Each structure stands twice: as structure tokens, then as C-alpha cells.
Amino acid sequence: MAADEKPRLPLHRPVGDGSSLDMPSAGGQRGRNDDGVVNFFRSVHLFNELSAEQIIEVLRVAHIETHPAGTVLAREGDAADAMYIIERGEVAITKASLGGDDVRVAYLGDGSVVGEMALIVGSPRTASVEAVAETRVYRLSGRDFDSLRRQRSVAAYKILTKLLVTLGDRRQRVLNRLDEIHENPADYVDEFRRLAVEMAEQIAENEGN
Amino acid sequence: MLPQDQIIAVLAGHRTFAGIDPKAWGTFIDAGAVVALSPDEVVYDKGQTHSAGYVLVSGRLEIVDEPYPGRRLCTQLFSAGSLFAEGGFIKHWEHRRRCTAIESSVALAVESHAFNDLVESGNVVALRIIDRLLDEFVLDVREANQRLDEVYARPDRTLRRLQALQAG
Numbered sequence: 001m002a003a004d005e006k007p008r009l010p011l012h013r014p015v016g017d018g019s020s021l022d023m024p025s026a027g028g029q030r031g032r033n034d035d036g037v038v039n040f041f042r043s044v045h046l047f048n049e050l051s052a053e054q055i056i057e058v059l060r061v062a063h064i065e066t067h068p069a070g071t072v073l074a075r076e077g078d079a080a081d082a083m084y085i086i087e088r089g090e091v092a093i094t095k096a097s098l099g100g101d102d103v104r105v106a107y108l109g110d111g112s113v114v115g116e117m118a119l120i121v122g123s124p125r126t127a128s129v130e131a132v133a134e135t136r137v138y139r140l141s142g143r144d145f146d147s148l149r150r151q152r153s154v155a156a157y158k159i160l161t162k163l164l165v166t167l168g169d170r171r172q173r174v175l176n177r178l179d180e181i182h183e184n185p186a187d188y189v190d191e192f193r194r195l196a197v198e199m200a201e202q203i204a205e206n207e208g209n
Numbered sequence: 210m211l212p213q214d215q216i217i218a219v220l221a222g223h224r225t226f227a228g229i230d231p232k233a234w235g236t237f238i239d240a241g242a243v244v245a246l247s248p249d250e251v252v253y254d255k256g257q258t259h260s261a262g263y264v265l266v267s268g269r270l271e272i273v274d275e276p277y278p279g280r281r282l283c284t285q286l287f288s289a290g291s292l293f294a295e296g297g298f299i300k301h302w303e304h305r306r307r308c309t310a311i312e313s314s315v316a317l318a319v320e321s322h323a324f325n326d327l328v329e330s331g332n333v334v335a336l337r338i339i340d341r342l343l344d345e346f347v348l349d350v351r352e353a354n355q356r357l358d359e360v361y362a363r364p365d366r367t368l369r370r371l372q373a374l375q376a377g
Binding site for chain 2: 154158160168170174175178193200
């Protein structure tokens with residue numbers, strides 16, 4: 001390598017599904033494909049403030065998987081053990097309705113992140129994730145991410161900072177909604193009167209049955 | 210104002226910050242500002258925007274939360290190393306509470322951009338704060354969702370509350 005040439009970090013595409021990404025230590029070669037992977041991750045919100053080196057550090061503990069349409073990647077109620085970054089394909093997010101039917105609430109495609117809270121809490125999945133087309137994902141398990149966190153990896157903490165923003169924004173939205181209801185009671189009285197009547201009718205119907 | 214080594218000695222006693230190298234503390238303190246608060250001084254009020262996160266060094270603060278009309282929750286902070294307005298380390302969110310010093314107090318304020326630089330440099334104090342915030346934020350979101358669920362799960366009770374608010 002020429003003295004003025006930057007050391008190139010190696011990033012090899014995976015050999016097969018479910019395998020760890022094969023990335024030898026610094027000093028190897030990083031090809032055009034590898035730059036493509038880094039660029040893809042830079043386009044993903046959760047990773048967009050990570051340097052190429054930091055993205056590679058995270059990818060070292062990620063696994064790449066390809067799932068045919070119909071595969072359930074995560075099931076509502078199961079322990080959240082991994083986050084998925086969709087490189088290519090499409091997944092449906094489904095939630096069980098009160099009647100017990102699965103309702104599709106969203107479709108997510110290339111560059112979307114699913115189940116990111118698995119990196120910080122192992123609480124049950126709040127929705128199921130099913131591939132609706134052949135889908136290629138990067139799977140980052142909570143356990144592997146924890147190992148980065150224990151090593152005080154800056155890359156891991158930058159991702160956690162992004163997750164904090166997501167959590168904080170979510171909290172703010174819910175609290176703003178509560179404020180809106182209580183600060184403008186006249187706008188909501190009719191809605192809650194209707195909901196109260198519907199609930200009373202439902203209870204009466206259930207008791208009748 | 211307290212000298213830096215004294216601030217470090219005080220903050221290192223908090224469980225969040227146990228065992229941290231004084232050098233990391235020095236970097237963290239240099240990135241922020243030591244703020245003196247007078248009794249009755251309002252540190253921030255509901256509706257204002259966060260510009261920084263704070264670590265209490267000494268003194269006593271009162272934080273008042275009114276989650277909805279008629280309900281008032283008061284918390285006092287007096288333990289050195291306690292975080293307040295902690296979302297301000299991360300982003301400029303609007304305050305939802307009012308914070309007042311109830312005696313002469315000292316706090317360390319760190320702006321979010323400076324905090325971000327500390328994370329980028331792997332400063333252990335900043336990383337420990339992120340660990341703490343993750344636990345807090347997860348609980349906060351759960352609590353907020355639970356409150357919203359209660360509003361919709363008991364529409365009769367919500368209706369009575371809204372009618373009472375309307376009446377006056």
C-alpha cells in the first residue's frame with residue numbers, strides 16, 4: 001500500500017445465509033461491493049451518523065439472512081431477541097385484533113428497520129413480522145449488540161443514542177395527545193360519550209350471551 | 210464555585226458513576242458548564258425547550274409534574290449525581306415539568322452537541338448517562354402508553370373528567 005493511501009477496511013459479502021459477515025481485520029481490502037454495503041447502511045436512519053469503520057464494527061456481529069415469502073421473522077408475544085434491517089424485499093407488520101384475527105398494519109421495504117427495541121429491552125414483540133416477498137435482511141441480535149455495548153463500543157452507543165431519540169419522540173407524541181384531550185375537552189366529549197355507550201352495549205351483549 | 214476535583218469526588222459517589230477514571234470526569238466537566246442556582250430560581254418550566262441536560266452536584270431541587278388537570282406530582286432531588294432535564298443531553302425536547310431550586314444548588318450543564326461529541330470520543334461518563342437514560346426512557350414510554358390506554362379503556366371515566374373540565 002502506498003504511504004499516502006488510506007488503509008482500506010475489509011468488508012466481504014457473506015458466504016451463505018445465516019453466516020456472520022466475514023470481515024477480516026483491518027489491513028485487508030475493501031471492494032466496491034463492500035462500499036455498497038457501507039453506503040446502504042449510511043442510508044438507514046439508525047446508522048446514518050456512523051463512520052464506515054463503525055458500520056463495519058457493527059456488521060461484524062450481524063448475520064445476513066434471506067427469507068422466502070411467507071416466513072415469519074418475528075411473532076407477536078415472543079421475546080424480542082433481534083433487530084432486522086431490510087436490505088431488499090418486503091415485510092408485513094401484523095397485530096392480533098381483539099377478535100383474534102391478524103391485521104396487517106404496515107408494509108416495510110428496503111432500508112427499513114424492524115424490531116429495534118430488541119437492542120435495549122427483551123420485552124415481548126408487540127407485532128409480528130412476515131416476509132411477503134423474498135427478503136434479505138441483516139439480523140443483529142440483542143445478545144451480540146450487548147457484547148459491543150459491554151466493550152463500550154462508540155458505534156453501539158451512537159445507535160443507542162438514536163434509539164433514545166426514537167423513544168423520546170414517541171413519549172412526547174403520546175403525552176402531547178393526552179394534553180390535547182385534556183386541554184380541549186369540548187372537542188373530545190362527543191367522542192368519549194360515543195365510546196362509553198359502545199362499551200356499555202358491548203358489556204351488556206357479553207352478559208346477555 | 211467548587212473546584213473540579215471536589216465536583217469529581219462528589220459525583221463519583223453516585224452509583225451511576227462508580228469507578229470512573231477522574232480523567233474522564235475532567236473531560237466531561239470541561240465540556241459543560243458549572244451552574245449556580247439560587248433558592249426559588251426556576252431552572253426550566255413546562256413548555257420551554259431543553260437546551261442542556263444537567264447533573265446535580267449539590268443542593269435541592271423540586272420538580273413538579275401536572276400530568277393532567279387536577280393532578281400534581283412533586284419530586285425533590287437532593288442526591289449528588291442525580292440527572293435532571295436529562296432528555297436535554299440528547300435532543301431539544303420541550304419540557305413537560307417545572308424545576309425550581311429550593312435551596313442554593315450547583316449543577317453541571319452539558320449541551321446536547323457537546324454531549325454528542327463526548328459520546329463520539331467514547332467518554333465513559335457520557336456512555337454511563339446513556340445507559341441510565343435508556344432505562345428511564347423505556348419506563349417513561351411505558352408509563353405514557355399506559356396513561357393513554359387508561360384514557361381509552363375507561364371512556365366513561367374520561368368522559369366524566371372531560372365534562373368536569375368543561376364545567377370549569
